[in-house]
Amino acid sequence: MKSKQSHTNRGAMESQLFVPLILAVLYIIYKLLHSKYHQIKNLPPSPPSLPIIGHFHLVLKNPFHISINNLLEKYGPILFLQFGIRPIVVLSSPTAIRECFTKNDTAFANRPHLVMGKHLNYNYTTITFVPYGDLWRNLRRLATLEILSSTPLQVSSNIRKEEVSVVVRGMLIGYNGNFTKVELRSIFCNLIFNMIMRIIGMQPFLREDEMVGQEKAKEKLMDLKSTFCTTGIFGLGDFFPFLKWLDSWRVEKTMIKLFKKRDKFLHAVIDDCRTRRSNSSLDASTATREYRKEEKDNKSIIDVLLSLQETQPEYYTDDIIKGVIQVMLIAGTEASFTTAEWAMSLLLNHPEVLNKARTEIECNVAYD
Template sequence: MDQIWLYTLMLSSIIPLFLFFLPNLFRKQNKKAPPGPKPLPIIGHLHLIKQPLHRFLQQLSSQYGDIYSLRFGSRPVVVISSPSIVEECFTKHDIILANRPRLLVGKHLNYDSTTLGAVSYGPLWRDLRRITTLEFFSNIRLNSLSHIRLEEVKLLAKDLFNKGRNEFVEVEMRPKFSELSFNVIMRMVTGKRYFGPEVEGLEEAMVFRGIARDVFELSGASNPVDSFPFLRWFGVWKVEKKMLDVRKKMDDFLDGLIEECRRNGSEGGFDAENRTPMIYKLLNLQESDPVGYSNQIIKGIIMIMLTAGTDTTSVTLEWALSLLLNHPHTLEKARLEIDTLIGKDRLVDETDLHSLPCIQNIINETLRLFPAVPLLAAHEPSEDCTIAGYYVPKGTMVLINAWAIHRDPNMWEDSLSFKPERFEDKNGDEYRLTLVPFGLGRRSCPGVPLANKVLGLTLATLIQCFEWENVGQEKVDLAEGFGLSMPKAVPLKAMCKARRSIIHTLASI
């Protein structure tokens, strides 16, 4: 009896695997696939994977070239780390490669893959792109909400000033940058602060923080079911249950938030001066188009803003300040530029950023060395195509290794060194294909203008207002940690003190 049960279990495991790999058995022999290491049966190349993944993939590219193939379980993967091939992908094949792979995180945490980041290319994606571009990332909308970004940066400066008014104090910067990023996005979207000392609804804020933490953890975690879909039939992985639990909490929270904002809107919450948080604009549009602006669409927009616009910003700020602490001459150069052009009688403002090229060069160089998303969001061809002369079948996961491109010595002189001056006297077209932290093509990140404003304003304010030093004699450790947005392995701690020449300005915040 035990043998019969064992044979039944083995057959139930082998048959699904056979069905998954059957198409590969009949692939046309005259199709030239990208090179790559020899896979093992069933698991493919998963046994080779090492962390951090972007470094491991770069090592493979040195062996197999700028385009090569892997297999993660039953999922075929093509990895690209060449600007010329990236250009081919997002010009010749831009529409074909505009889909996203169907992943479990998209199903459960991105509302059945209906958010801007997870949805397949088509009418819904075009509607979502239009909504976010017009209602959130247009110059008019960003300018109308500039007061939120300025207030949050001032609150950060005030907090640091209170700690280090007269002497250097040690500050852990990661939570500071994280709270700033979350509050900027959530105030622009909902009008509410959820972090820091001036939070009104503490209980609601605590619930939100827990949900946000769970979403980030599950979004960045590897999921065996994505590589071996048949495992869902056996129920051996608990990750899906965790996602369902978080989805329920997220739904309840966002439903309550939408209803609260709907009540506030009916009581005069819509601002004629166009300074209204985004959710009120969406609810207003929902009245005339209930289907196009359904609650699920609104919740999906909030979630994609949360996941795409917060962690990436805080991580970049942490890397930027770490690099400046290790290169004090660059920090002093940026401070001199600010003192010369802005002075010390007022704080820097967003309107000043265009006249502070040193700050933008620092941001560009930080994004080059430490892109917040080292592997761009995966693409998936909607039909068979040929890339760089190689056959890439429909359904393949296409990964762009931005980290490898940014450090390619053939593209960048002294590619491993921090040299913001490399961007001086250059326009964006000169490094359009070699600096791709926000992606390329129609699926590129629409939030670049907002990211540049938050990064520029925060970095310029910290440089203008404070003296910065390393903790101890050692340089800041620049080792990379694991995660969706490549955090520092060791959170940044720095010594901070208010500059005497600007104390009177800080004290007036």
């Protein structure tokens, strides 16, 4: 009996010692991180932080962009935040953005080595995670000249107009001109997803008004959206390395499963485009000059990438091409429809601005 009691007492004492030991280790880690960043001079303004977690608590109550906007209004257009071990600088001033990404672009070129960069971004080779170097320069040149320059944007303007017209006509027909509640999130998501898919050069999916009685097609589209509109998968180890052991296996398993779905889809898209290019019914050597010019002007993003692969195969591998398409689908869709949704929300909550916008539209846009 005495030995059992002494064993219980010893266990209680060990538990009492274990808690202070953990707290002491966490405090030492905090002091090391705290002293490291406070040695750096001239940091931007920063709100008060908490030990270990930094500023995480300031962005959890509201949607992330709302929380950041509130902090920017309070502390100015340049903001320094600490998320665990990750230092973050938030910019909202055009002058500061030009200073960072034009004059000092190489200083901000590297990316943090997050787990998702390895498992979801082709081992850090997409434009969002690639480290500074030759591949970084090639992807930046590609984005600047072939995706974001005025020429491809002008070429894709017809696609954007067509997709907006389809959505507007569908709403007018579907609601018969009556006032009714509209779920804008799904509408914006469908609109922008279809735009991005067509600009990339992918086969269009059935629209919602064409899916009546075609549940399999609708399920396929929903599955595709869930595959590419799933962002923000992070592990504790990305921000708190000493906690990596808690969930690294679960997070990495989820990422690998999602990556396989994305990669399978993107691989099929590239193969389909290759087949269409090789099976082109009109030989380029016999095509008219007008046709060749039209074909060149209407090249999709995948066509451009496959053409670059033929001349620079060492830089434009299939994985690099899939990475470019993936970034366009994810960043182009998620950010765009979220921005549109919140812009509409702000307009509805500020009727005077909404009336001004309506007046401007009525004065400048013709009715069909």
